[in-house]
Amino acid sequence: MMNKPTKPIAGVSLEGEERVPVLSLQNVVRSYDEGKSKLEILKGADLNLYEGEMVALVAPSGAGKSTLMHLAGLLEKPQSGEVLIGGRECSKLNDDARTAIRRTEVGFVYQFHQLLPEFTALENIALPQMICGLKRKDAEERARQLLSYMRLAERESHRPAELSGGEQQRVAIARAVANAPRVLLADEPTGNLDPNTSQYVFEALTALVRASGVAALLATHNLELAKQMDRRITLRDGKVVELP
Ligand SMILES: Nc1ncnc2c1ncn2[C@@H]1O[C@H](COP(=O)(O)OP(=O)(O)OP(=O)(O)O)[C@@H](O)[C@H]1O
Ligand SMILES: [Mg+2]
Numbered sequence: 001m002m003n004k005p006t007k008p009i010a011g012v013s014l015e016g017e018e019r020v021p022v023l024s025l026q027n028v029v030r031s032y033d034e035g036k037s038k039l040e041i042l043k044g045a046d047l048n049l050y051e052g053e054m055v056a057l058v059a060p061s062g063a064g065k066s067t068l069m070h071l072a073g074l075l076e077k078p079q080s081g082e083v084l085i086g087g088r089e090c091s092k093l094n095d096d097a098r099t100a101i102r103r104t105e106v107g108f109v110y111q112f113h114q115l116l117p118e119f120t121a122l123e124n125i126a127l128p129q130m131i132c133g134l135k136r137k138d139a140e141e142r143a144r145q146l147l148s149y150m151r152l153a154e155r156e157s158h159r160p161a162e163l164s165g166g167e168q169q170r171v172a173i174a175r176a177v178a179n180a181p182r183v184l185l186a187d188e189p190t191g192n193l194d195p196n197t198s199q200y201v202f203e204a205l206t207a208l209v210r211a212s213g214v215a216a217l218l219a220t221h222n223l224e225l226a227k228q229m230d231r232r233i234t235l236r237d238g239k240v241v242e243l244p
Helices: 065-072 095-105 121-131 136-149 165-176 195-212 223-227
Strands: 023-034 037-049 054-057 080-085 106-109 183-187 215-219 231-236 239-243
Touching (some): 037 065, 037 231, 054 065, 065 215, 095 106, 121 165, 136 165, 136 195, 165 183, 195 215
Parallel strands (some): 054 231, 106 183, 183 215
Antiparallel strands (some): 023 080, 231 239
8 A cells, every 4th residue: 555656776677687785785784872982882883774674683782773774764874885775875965965865765663663743643743754854745645545555544643742652653654654765774663561451563664664665774782583584684893794
């Protein structure tokens, strides 16, 4: 039901040609200055994420999961290395171009929903689309479709405070995919929910990923959820390592 506009990606779906990752981190280095010393978090991290796949990022607290997510979502820049979205080298772009890519190509979900408290569920999903130039009527129509997909049609006029934790997260997921991004980054999206609600929200997210073809990277401490994804990765000594 999600009519994702097909955006051309060089090399994708051409038989015999190599698939181009929708998100690629190449030799990414990120450290923080701590007075005289340097806190090295990512020390040459490499990651490829392909259309339609769900990848779990499982690593101990402080390992750099959120740091990696922020770099992947162009919220921050690495000290060295490259982040590519849809094959485009983002370090070469100016701030306006980075913002445009972030708005249209990347969706974020956080542990705490970060919905706008004074707006309804419907408005929270419509707003990012209107910021990207859609008319209110069209944005609300898509927002309604997404709410209905998330089984929240009856909650469209509720403000976040009038929704349960699981409902808030489902609205946040709908908002994250509202602009049909290529990449969905979810940083402990169920970290604040009880096990049953986590599973339910995760299933809603999975259904959306499968229907839309978006590539999803999910940071989670929940091994039950990680097991249900296509691949699992971790961070070891500042590098991305595949888990069995
Ligand atoms: N802006 C910053 N300035 C200095 N140090 C930072 C900054 N942001 C993160 N760090 C440090 O980088 C390390 C990695 O942080 P990050 O938030 O990426 O961890 P995480 O794997 O997401 O952990 P958690 O599972 O607890 O969310 C931590 O030791 C943290 O203290
Ligand atoms: Mg984190």
